[in-house]
Amino acid sequence: MSLLVNGVSKRFYDKARGEFYGCREISFEVKPGEVYGLLGPNGAGKTTTLRVVSTIYSPTAGGASINGVDIVRDPQTARKMLGFLSSTSGLYERLTAREILTYFGRLCDMPQDVLNKRIESLIDALEFRSYADTRVAKLSQGTRQKVSIARSIIHDPLLMILDEPSTGLDVLAAYAMHEFVRQERADGKCILLSTHTMSEAEKLCDRLGIISEGRLLASGTIEELKELTGKSNLEEVFVHLVRNAAQAAAL
Amino acid sequence: MSGNPILSQILLVTGKELMDMLRDYKALVPGVLLGLLLGPLLTCFAPQMVVGQVQKAAQENLHVALVGDGGQLYKMLRSSPGLKIVPLSFEAAGSSGAINDYSEEQLLKELEQEKVQVIVQAPTGFSASIDGFAAGVPGPAVKPELKILYTGRNPESSYAGIRMLSVLNSSKEKFMDARIKVAGIKVEEAPVLDMKVVSPPTDGLFASPFLARVLSSILVFVAFIGAIYPAIDLLTGERERGTLEPLVITPVSRRCLFAGKLISVTCISYMFVIANLIGFYVSQFFQPPLLDILPFPLAAKLPLLCAVWAALLMLPLCLSLAVSMLALAGMARTVQQAQGYFTSLMFVAMLPMGLGLSGDVHLNLPLSLVPFLGSLVTINDILEARYNPALMALSVVVSLLFTVLLVLVAAPTMEREDLMFGVEEAPARRYEAGKFGRELFLLCSAVFLLMFYLSQSLVVMHHIWGLLLTQILVVFAPAFMLVYFWLKLPVRTVFGLEKPSGGVVSCLGAALTAPLTFVAALAIAHLQSQFLPSSKALEKMMEQILGLGHEPLWLLLLIVALSPGICEELLFRGLIFSLLRKRLRQGQLILAVGALFGLFHMSVMRFLPTAILGMLLTFIRLRSRSIYPCMCLHAAHNGMAVLLASYVKSDLPAHYLVIAGLTGLCGLSLFLWSTRKT
Known part of the structure; x- marks a missing residue:
């Protein structure tokens, strides 16, 4: 199981800016049991890339495959293998956590008995049993985050796509999120996440792609990136790459 | 699952x-x-x-004030049951019956302040006149005209007014009976009327x-x-x-x-x-x-x-x-x-709501073909027990087809x-890919709504100039603004302002096709008249509103022939054609643009002739790759209608129609020949 992203581009247009690319010719690979992080400033194109890979947007050019399944030609099959979680993802306020999990499980075509067992195990693993039958509107932010995580992995996807997963979370909730990522990696899942914080990237990611202005500037392990740029820490590596790219673009 | x-x-x-x-x-x-x-x-x-208020008013005594020469009136009414004669607020108690005169303004104020429910005003000399009449003196000196004043703003006062009228009528009858008795006239009892209400089952x-x-x-x-x-x-x-x-x-x-x-x-x-x-x-x-x-x-x-x-x-x-x-x-x-x-x-x-409340709209063939409204009228008719199974079935089928169409469009x-x-592509790219469904929907909605509301007002207010304003403001302006200001697309390409593939000859051929299209339109209208109710009355009314009979010919040709030939072509064979071109196959495109052109004329009677003309014009646009031949045919077609209406007052002889048809066929052949692939 692996994710192969090959030259993905996504073009946008708005009246003020005209035509522009959210991401341009992005290519990378995520192997099983690996956490690959897209690190970039706000507006760099991280979310656009993740949205294309998760089949929310169709790519303007390029494509990606999950375990050999082309996301453009066969998005329905690809969707069975991926889970997507974003800091902006919402939940149905008038439904209970259990109802949401049941709904999404059934949308993923899970048999009822398997689904019931999966829901129980997720409720225990993420520790929200006492709130499982409470409507989401009455849940705290932390519990909502847990329900969101459970929702995104209800069908036990092989690829997890996390868009700035710890944004807006308090220390404990962010810690729980990191624990969840580590656990998924330990289970042999592919994990693709985006972040703009160096510490999170250093803590979680096995390999990193530095992204700015929609382009992937460099990709590799942190050590490889340090070697490539001659810098001693990730922050310097990042600033060096982004500034160089900006200067090159200005020229 | x-x-x-x-x-x-x-x-x-x-x-x-x-x-x-x-x-x-x-x-x-x-x-x-x-x-x-x-x-x-x-x-x-x-x-x-409403009933409660009326009931309450019926149970209570009617508070009535008598003004003017009301002495005789007082005598007539004082013994009437349910009536209480009261003085006005500025009168002394017990003054009723005295001769007094107040302005109407004063009396209305009294009613507005609800101090009294109804006021009866007797004219000067009323009592003397009634006395004389009772005594058998012929010809009353003053016409005994009573005024009943009440205010419609107050339901109790309104009801009191009606009741007062009934009391006075009954007093009048009693008075007449007494008068007849005094005069010693013998009146035969009127035969009892036998009334029977007949209602259809x-x-x-x-x-x-x-x-x-x-x-x-x-x-x-x-x-x-x-x-x-x-x-x-x-x-x-x-x-x-x-x-x-x-x-x-x-x-x-x-x-x-x-x-x-x-x-x-x-x-x-x-x-x-x-x-x-x-x-x-x-x-x-x-x-x-x-x-x-x-x-x-x-x-x-x-x-x-x-x-x-x-x-x-x-x-x-x-x-x-x-x-x-x-x-x-x-x-x-x-x-x-x-x-x-x-x-x-x-x-x-x-x-x-307006349709329902008007109450006299019933299902007919044209209405049953209009989705939504047809269903509404069907419901109205069912509630009124008017059954026309064939039309109702047609209306239901049209409604279902319309629903299926909407679902397919929205799916x-x-x-x-x-x-x-909110992921947009640049307009130029969308134009290339033909992805302009949303703009097309908005454009058509805007044009159709403007046609429905603005155009009618313009025509009613400005008569024939209203037609010109309609062409400019309703047809041309939205299309031009969308292309030039909103989407910023190349005007020339979108409107098809290109040299036609057959050059000037193709324009001439297209214009010469007009006699054929005109004869075809007449034939379709004739066929339709066998099945649909005639709209001659409507046409006559429109003609009167427009005052077409009084305008000079050049003006009619300019407004009825040339301006639609330019403006409507720019909208339909220009913009709408271009927006749909990449999305549809040729056959579908011809059908769609033609149908929209037919709908645009907003008349069930005119739909088929205009839709078929629209289809031919779309074919011409496709074949010549230009809008100019379309403009020529459209203007010539309308021009023929104007000329015939001006010069030929009776029905055209059959051989004229044959000649016109043959001329049109020659024109069409010329167009086809000039635009052939070389």
Whole structure:
């Protein structure tokens, strides 16, 4: 199981800016049991890339495959293998956590008995049993985050796509999120996440792609990136790459 | 999931959406309550209030003041039961009967202040005249004209006015009897009139006139209200809450998701309708008994079969409304924006009210071909026990076909990144890919609405110049503004302002085709007149409004022939053609542009001739790759109509038609030859 992203581009247009690319010719690979992080400033194109890979947007050019399944030609099959979680993802306020999990499980075509067992195990693993039958509107932010995580992995996807997963979370909730990522990696899942914080990237990611202005500037392990740029820490590596790219673009 | 997987997925989405919506008590309860209570409110409580006030007024003594030369009047009325003669506030008690005179203003003020319910004013010399009449003195000196003053603003006063009239009439009769007795005239008793009310048999399927007029409009209104909120919540709301992304990356296709949402919105809308029908049906058993005595048709009678028919006919309407609302909700970026759209649409939903209240619109062939309105009129007719099974079946079929068409058009809503996630492409790229569905929809809506509202006003106000203004403001301006200012597309390419492939000869050939199109239009109109009611009266009325008979020929040719030849061609064979070109195959394109051109003329009688002309013009545009031959044919076609109307007052002889047809065929051949592939 692996994710192969090959030259993905996504073009946008708005009246003020005209035509522009959210991401341009992005290519990378995520192997099983690996956490690959897209690190970039706000507006760099991280979310656009993740949205294309998760089949929310169709790519303007390029494509990606999950375990050999082309996301453009066969998005329905690809969707069975991926889970997507974003800091902006919402939940149905008038439904209970259990109802949401049941709904999404059934949308993923899970048999009822398997689904019931999966829901129980997720409720225990993420520790929200006492709130499982409470409507989401009455849940705290932390519990909502847990329900969101459970929702995104209800069908036990092989690829997890996390868009700035710890944004807006308090220390404990962010810690729980990191624990969840580590656990998924330990289970042999592919994990693709985006972040703009160096510490999170250093803590979680096995390999990193530095992204700015929609382009992937460099990709590799942190050590490889340090070697490539001659810098001693990730922050310097990042600033060096982004500034160089900006200067090159200005020229 | 067992059985049909797609159906199971749709039902799964429907189930969840319904559960979600039904838990939104704040939005749902007022709607359902409104539906349930509207019937009782309109059929029981409103009449009950009127009846109650009348009953109260009937039980109480009528407070009447007598002014003017009211001495004789006082004698006549003092013994009448239920009357209490009172002085005005500025009079001394017991002064009634004295001769006094007050201004009408003073008296009305008294009524406004509710100090007295009714005032009877007798003219000067009234008492003497009545005395003389009673004594048998012929010819009264003063015509005994009494004035009854009451205020219509106060129901009690209104009722008192009516009652006073009845009391005075009865006094007059008594007075006449006495006079006849004094004169010793013997009058034979009038024969007793035998009256029998004959009403056609209705098999118990006749709702009261009150319900027949208001029910269908109310049903459409509540169906509309019932569809708006769920549509916004399930589409715009889903996007705003951030639940759309997780939903669209599930393995369920976006069309299935849309179908599930559509069924849910339809169910909620239909639930409102059913609640409303139940309200009306039940309330008829609790109506106040005194309703029968009221002079207006307030009694509500809704036979069960009528209610069932209305419920069945409302189902496709609810589905049409639901799919339209979902498609519109898809166009709004935020819930607030969607609410803005729908508030203005509420007024559109109120339009059928006028149709229902007018009461004299019944199902006919043209109406049964109009979706939505046809169904409304069908419901009205069923409530009035007017059955025309063939037309009703046609109306239902048209309504169902229209619903299917709407569903097919709206089905890809959730697949569209521009609508769901605001991902736009540059207009030039969209033009290349033919992705202009939204703009086309807005353009057509704007043009059709402007035609309906603005054009009619312009024609009524400015007569023939109104036609020119219509061409410029309604037809040309929206098209030009969309291309030049909004989409910033190349005007020349979009409007097809290119050299035609057959050069000037193709323009000449197209223009010479006009006699053929004109004869064809006459033939179609003649054939139609065998099946559809004639619209000659309407044509005559339009001619009178426009004053066409009095205008010089050059002006008629300029306004009726040349300006539509340019403006309508720029819109239909220019912009609409270009926006649809990449999306449709040639045959489909010819049919679609022709049909839109037919619809644009907003007349059932004119639809077929204009649609067929539109199809030919689209073919010409395709073949010549230019709009100029289309303009030539359109202007020549209209020009022929103007010339014939000006010079030929009777029907054309058959051989003229044959010659015209042959000339047109030559013209068409010339066009085809000039545009042949070399």
